[in-house]
Amino acid sequence: MKPGYLGIDTGSISTKGVIIDENNKIIASEYLWTEGNPTAAAIRVIRALYEKTGGEVEIKASGATGSARRLISAMMGADIVKNEITAHAIGTLSVYPDVRTIFEIGGQDSKIIIIDNGIVVDYAMNTLCAAGTGSFLSSQAKRLGVAVEDFGKIALTSKNPTKIAARCTVFAESDLVHKAQAGHKKEDIIAGLCRAVALNYLNNVGKGKSIRPPIVFQGGVSKNEGVVRAFEEITQERILVAPDSHLMGALGAAILAKKQGGGGGKFSFDICKANFETSGVECSRCPNNCEIICFFRDGKLIDAWGNRCANGEVVAAAAKRS
Numbered sequence: 645m646k647p648g649y650l651g652i653d654t655g656s657i658s659t660k661g662v663i664i665d666e667n668n669k670i671i672a673s674e675y676l677w678t679e680g681n682p683t684a685a686a687i688r689v690i691r692a693l694y695e696k697t698g699g700e701v702e703i704k705a706s707g708a709t710g711s712a713r714r715l716i717s718a719m720m721g722a723d724i725v726k727n728e729i730t731a732h733a734i735g736t737l738s739v740y741p742d743v744r745t746i747f748e749i750g751g752q753d754s755k756i757i758i759i760d761n762g763i764v765v766d767y768a769m770n771t772l773c774a775a776g777t778g779s780f781l782s783s784q785a786k787r788l789g790v791a792v793e794d795f796g797k798i799a800l801t802s803k804n805p806t807k808i809a810a811r812c813t814v815f816a817e818s819d820l821v822h823k824a825q826a827g828h829k830k831e832d833i834i835a836g837l838c839r840a841v842a843l844n845y846l847n848n849v850g851k852g853k854s855i856r857p858p859i860v861f862q863g864g865v866s867k868n869e870g871v872v873r874a875f876e877e878i879t880q881e882r883i884l885v886a887p888d889s890h891l892m893g894a895l896g897a898a899i900l901a902k903k904q905g906g907g908g909g910k911f912s913f914d915i916c917k918a919n920f921e922t923s924g925v926e927c928s929r930c931p932n933n934c935e936i937i938c939f940f941r942d943g944k945l946i947d948a949w950g951n952r953c954a955n956g957e958v959v960a961a962a963a964k965r966s
Contacts (some may be wrong), residue, residue: 646671648701650911651898652689652720653731653891654682654712657751657779658864660894661689663701668738668899672696673891682712683719683920690720691916703911707731707901709893718939718947719920721910723901728893733757733764735896736860739886744856747875747883748892749845749865751778756849770849778865784820784837788830795834799870802835809840816840838870842878857881862889918942929955 648671653660656678663672674692678685707724708717709731717725728748736746737759746757758766778792785792799805806828809815816837823833846855859881865871866889875883888895918941925936932952939947951957 645702646697646700647704648697649898649902650690650693650703650706650720651731651894651896651901652686652706652708652710652716652722653728653893653897654678654686654708654710654716655750655752656711658890659685659689659710660891661686661693662888662891662894662898663693663697663703664895664898664902666902668895668902670888670891670895671701673888673894675890678712682715683922686712686716686719687916687920690913694913694916699913703913705901705904706911707897707904709897714947714949715922715939719941720915723910724897724904726897726900729755729757729764729767729769731893731896731900732862733759733896734899735892735894736862736886737762738895738899739888739892740858740860740884743858743860743884745853745859747845747850747859747861747866748863749778749841749861749871750863751782754845754849754863756845756853756855758853758855766853768849768851768853770845778863780816781837781841781865781868781871784817787817787820788824788834790830790834795838796867796869796871798831799835799838799868800873802829802831804832805839806832806836808833808836835870835874838868839874839878841865841871842874846875846878855879855881858884860884860886860889862886862892864890866890915941924950927951927955 648663651662659678661674662670665671672693674689705723708722709726713725744759748755755769782792806823809819861883866885872883921940923938927934934951936950
């Protein structure tokens with residue numbers, strides 16, 4: 645059996661997973677939609693990774709990141725749990741050691757990471773405005789009757805991108821409808837939308853940040869050539885996009901798990917056969933009234949969280965006994 649290290653990045657829109665070898669090379673990867681069920685999505689990713697490696701890899705350590713990292717780390721017995729900033733930075737540095745600025749745009753949020761000599765020195769995240777995210781482009785693609793996968797290629801055919809208000813989703817959508825009714829070409833509108841995403845990102849997430857090259861763009865939206873071109877035109881810098889740009893968070897989690905060492909034997913592909921469930925228990929032992937999330941594997945409580953004081957631990961313990 646070959647040794648391998650597993651990293652899972654579970655977001656609100658997509659779930660990513662990689663297995664790397666001792667040299668941090670990706671030997672198997674998977675990317676699919678979370679579909680509102682991070683546990684089921686992570687299981688599907690892990691099952692796919694197992695099939696792609698033919699069951700010939702022994703996972704020595706595993707790591708979790710993303711918005712559902714606490715849940716998924718409990719599910720697979722992860723050796724490390726890291727936030728997205730750390731995981732994305734480590735993953736990117738393994739591919740681009742000299743990177744100084746990371747643009748990351750996902751389905752429902754975006755972030756910027758500033759790096760100096762291999763160390764994260766500043767960052768910002770945006771989880772409020774959807775106009776600078778992949779979900780915005782997906783909704784507009786549907787409105788225009790175009791597959792979002794084709795957005796980038798269509799945008800590159802535009803000779804005169806339409807100016808689209810980039811302040812927020814509501815303004816952008818109303819402006820799009822107005823421009824379409826005024827007779828603007830579809831390819832120009834699409835190019836304008838790509839530029840609007842880039843402008844929204846730089847004016848919100850990147851506001852006040854020292855953006856210096858090399859600049860690496862990652863996340864699902866980095867696959868959109870139209871947005872890449874828009875960033876290059878606005879920043880007047882070359883934008884680097886790795887073939888595995890959508891996997892950098894998972895890659896970072898796997899690398900961090902390998903560095904952690906791991907005791908071996910904590911992770912097993914048998915979790916694909918297990919039944920996982922969550923339930924909420926309200927703690928009324930103090931005025932906080934915390935909702936304790938209890939996480940069960942095959943009916944057995946394996947983790948609980950959500951309490952803001954020790955009283956919640958009592959509730960979790962009671963749930964474990966029941």
